[in-house]
Amino acid sequence: MELWYTEKQTINHGITTKVVNCLHHEQTEFQTIDLLETLEFGRMLVLDGMVMMTEADEFVYHEMIAHVPLSAHKNPNNVLVIGGGDGGVVREILRHGEKIQRVDLVEVDKRVIDLSKKYFPEVTSGLSDHRVNIHVQDGAQYIANTKIKYDVIIVDSTEPVGAATPLFQLDFYRAVFNALSPTGIMVAQTDTPWFKPNLVRKLYGTISSLFPISRLYTAAIPTYPSGLWSFTLGSKQYDPLYFEALPELKTKYYCMEVHRAAFNLPAFVQKLIKKKDELNE
Amino acid sequence: MELWYTEKQTINHGITTKVVNCLHHEQTEFQTIDLLETLEFGRMLVLDGMVMMTEADEFVYHEMIAHVPLSAHKNPNNVLVIGGGDGGVVREILRHGEKIQRVDLVEVDKRVIDLSKKYFPEVTSGLSDHRVNIHVQDGAQYIANTKIKYDVIIVDSTEPVGAATPLFQLDFYRAVFNALSPTGIMVAQTDTPWFKPNLVRKLYGTISSLFPISRLYTAAIPTYPSGLWSFTLGSKQYDPLYFEALPELKTKYYCMEVHRAAFNLPAFVQKLIKKKDELNE
Numbered sequence: 001m002e003l004w005y006t007e008k009q010t011i012n013h014g015i016t017t018k019v020v021n022c023l024h025h026e027q028t029e030f031q032t033i034d035l036l037e038t039l040e041f042g043r044m045l046v047l048d049g050m051v052m053m054t055e056a057d058e059f060v061y062h063e064m065i066a067h068v069p070l071s072a073h074k075n076p077n078n079v080l081v082i083g084g085g086d087g088g089v090v091r092e093i094l095r096h097g098e099k100i101q102r103v104d105l106v107e108v109d110k111r112v113i114d115l116s117k118k119y120f121p122e123v124t125s126g127l128s129d130h131r132v133n134i135h136v137q138d139g140a141q142y143i144a145n146t147k148i149k150y151d152v153i154i155v156d157s158t159e160p161v162g163a164a165t166p167l168f169q170l171d172f173y174r175a176v177f178n179a180l181s182p183t184g185i186m187v188a189q190t191d192t193p194w195f196k197p198n199l200v201r202k203l204y205g206t207i208s209s210l211f212p213i214s215r216l217y218t219a220a221i222p223t224y225p226s227g228l229w230s231f232t233l234g235s236k237q238y239d240p241l242y243f244e245a246l247p248e249l250k251t252k253y254y255c256m257e258v259h260r261a262a263f264n265l266p267a268f269v270q271k272l273i274k275k276k277d278e279l280n281e
Numbered sequence: 282m283e284l285w286y287t288e289k290q291t292i293n294h295g296i297t298t299k300v301v302n303c304l305h306h307e308q309t310e311f312q313t314i315d316l317l318e319t320l321e322f323g324r325m326l327v328l329d330g331m332v333m334m335t336e337a338d339e340f341v342y343h344e345m346i347a348h349v350p351l352s353a354h355k356n357p358n359n360v361l362v363i364g365g366g367d368g369g370v371v372r373e374i375l376r377h378g379e380k381i382q383r384v385d386l387v388e389v390d391k392r393v394i395d396l397s398k399k400y401f402p403e404v405t406s407g408l409s410d411h412r413v414n415i416h417v418q419d420g421a422q423y424i425a426n427t428k429i430k431y432d433v434i435i436v437d438s439t440e441p442v443g444a445a446t447p448l449f450q451l452d453f454y455r456a457v458f459n460a461l462s463p464t465g466i467m468v469a470q471t472d473t474p475w476f477k478p479n480l481v482r483k484l485y486g487t488i489s490s491l492f493p494i495s496r497l498y499t500a501a502i503p504t505y506p507s508g509l510w511s512f513t514l515g516s517k518q519y520d521p522l523y524f525e526a527l528p529e530l531k532t533k534y535y536c537m538e539v540h541r542a543a544f545n546l547p548a549f550v551q552k553l554i555k556k557k558d559e560l561n562e
Binding site: 013016017038039040257258 | 291294299321502534538551
């Protein structure tokens with residue numbers, strides 16, 4: 001028997017990948033969780049039928065969502081991660097060493113954390129660090145009520161369906177703004193400009209309406225729809241285009257050249273996020 | 282009935298895309314040609330079971346393989362395209378206007394040209410330009426015998442199987458070097474660093490052994506394996522990192538920022554093309 005995992009990334013297109021073994025299947029209070037052993041990408045975490053991460057390419061997403069804001073902020077002492085129960089973002093945050101004093105991780109589904117610890121021990125290695133506090137709680141609720149001011153907030157959400165829907169609303173980003181220090185920076189994953197141009201435009205519009213500095217950047221992730229993923233960064237003071245050289249971070253995708261290049265968008269993506277009155281058509 | 286085209290991009294992974302209609306199927310002397318009408322990407326050209334181009338994303342590949350070398354060369358009068366029977370590269374070359382005096386297109390399979398003209402009239406629009414000469418001939422043979430010195434040579438080949446195999450050999454690139462003017466630049470598509478790291482390394486090694494300046498760059502192409510594609514450029518004099526601002530090219534992917542950014546490689550790709558004696562491991 002040959003087993004293939006096929007994911008419809010849009011209603012008309014998807015990926016298909018050979019599976020050695022189904023390691024785990026579970027319906028939690030919030031979503032379905034599947035863990036697969038694949039031949040091409042190693043272990044794969046699938047939430048509600050969408051690939052969240054694989055052993056082979058998780059480094060791209062996790063490095064790019066963490067190191068861009070952290071390198072842009074001169075002193076990221078307090079960092080908040082919304083979502084990210086797989087631990088990958090926390091692992092990357094901790095590479096910034098002594099600067100990092102506190103990391104709060106707010107994941108709504110405890111089972112994502114438990115299963116990631118079991119099946120992705122390397123990815124979750126940072127979760128046991130003494131500076132990391134894990135809150136099993138709804139991200140939107142946490143952000144609305146926290147009294148802490150964060151230097152960096154990273155929104156590592158799933159797609160805007162089910163439990164993550166509030167994380168794509170204006171109210172949520174307003175609360176994120178309020179939970180940031182006066183020099184704070186936030187970043188969110190904002191899907192692919194190829195298959196979800198309207199979502200990219202909407203999220204960029206929302207974030208740019210709140211923050212004095214907003215910038216979209218991209219990374220190439222093979223197992224995500226279209227392979228080209230976008231992130232939107234909102235900043236109160238620091239422009240992420242100007243940043244200090246950091247000591248070697250031991251990364252596999254991120255580096256200073258990539259940090260700069262990631263903001264240089266393809267022409268059709270630039271056009272996508274321009275305000276209507278800037279378009280000459 | 283639902284019809285899906287599934288392409289194994291590696292033995293263990295692929296894409297699957299919904300098909301409205303199979304427009305054409307043919308076995309030529311050189312390869313199988315399929316033309317599909319898909320819902321996600323519009324019309325799709327498939328050679329030997331590999332997507333060559335689709336209406337929706339062909340602009341990325343064609344713009345990036347053409348405008349990078351043409352913008353780097355101050356005066357690209359004579360341009361040669363090896364392969365590229367679909368006409369997309371020629372269309373992009375002609376956007377450079379009066380600078381372009383002569384374009385030679387050498388395509389081994391006349392049926393690719395004929396069928397592209399029929400099913401992709403916009404892509405093939407440049408083939409009827411009076412400066413364009415079409416040679417239905419083997420690319421390696423043409424390059425070994427031509428007396429013309431070209432300013433830019435673009436190797437728009439299929440994969441290194443079947444008819445295109447010679448286009449991935451040292452002898453071929455040596456002949457390309459000899460067919461270039463003293464300021465000549467060549468570029469070749471060199472596959473994906475995700476699934477074909479050894480091929481990328483080998484081709485980069487070959488080209489960099491011949492040319493004083495060699496550079497790898499990438500572009501994000503949804504329908505190509507992994508979504509991240511590489512191109513290797515070899516140059517006798519001009520460094521593609523330094524180039525003059527061009528007038529507006531009416532492109533959808535390429536722009537000056539993208540030209541610069543495309544050479545800023547992810548850390549794992551940088552490592553891939555480093556010479557062994559430069560690696561500290």
